[in-house]
Amino acid sequence: MPEPTEWYRTIETGVESLKARIGAPDARDYHLDRFLKMARRVDEFAPTCPKCRLFQPEIDKMLRDLAANAPQILKEQKRTFLGGMEAILSHLHKGHKLISEGQNLAIWLSIGTAMGLALGGAFQNPAIGIPIGVGLSIAIGSVLDAQAQKEDKVI
Ligand SMILES: [Zn+2]
Numbered sequence: 048m049p050e051p052t053e054w055y056r057t058i059e060t061g062v063e064s065l066k067a068r069i070g071a072p073d074a075r076d077y078h079l080d081r082f083l084k085m086a087r088r089v090d091e092f093a094p095t096c097p098k099c100r101l102f103q104p105e106i107d108k109m110l111r112d113l114a115a116n117a118p119q120i121l122k123e124q125k126r127t128f129l130g131g132m133e134a135i136l137s138h139l140h141k142g143h144k145l146i147s148e149g150q151n152l153a154i155w156l157s158i159g160t161a162m163g164l165a166l167g168g169a170f171q172n173p174a175i176g177i178p179i180g181v182g183l184s185i186a187i188g189s190v191l192d193a194q195a196q197k198e199d200k201v202i
Contacts, residue, residue: 048091048199054103055090059083061110069118077113077125082132084202088139098142102135136202145202146195152188159184 051059062083066074074080086106092099109131113124139145163180167173195201 051087052090055086058086058106058110065114065117077128078132085132085135088145088202092143098138105131139202145200148201149192151191155184155188
């Protein structure tokens, strides 16, 4: 990843000071760590992605709005904040192929369970099929997650 820009550093400072004002439990509740990671990625892609460039002022505004009457944050503000994050993260997932931590494992576990059920049906014994399906999917999902981690594709 390239060095963070001045823009990102400003966001980082803003998030740190907001955290100090609202406390750790609320910071978790508003997913501020995730917000910061998201900003870091937007910062990384902004030079080549017009959409990410447009997200920068939006991220500024989201943080400003949330901080406006902290530590008293209204339900409405929380909803807007988390909704805005959702939209930006969705772009990072779809547009830049980033995945969430453990995403491959979760996907493969559901495939593996279905496979295991089918296999168990074939053997007429689910007790045989499911452990095979789940074991296989844990192996595949973990390898894919480790690979994504190595390629710096995890947000
Ligand atoms: Zn982008």
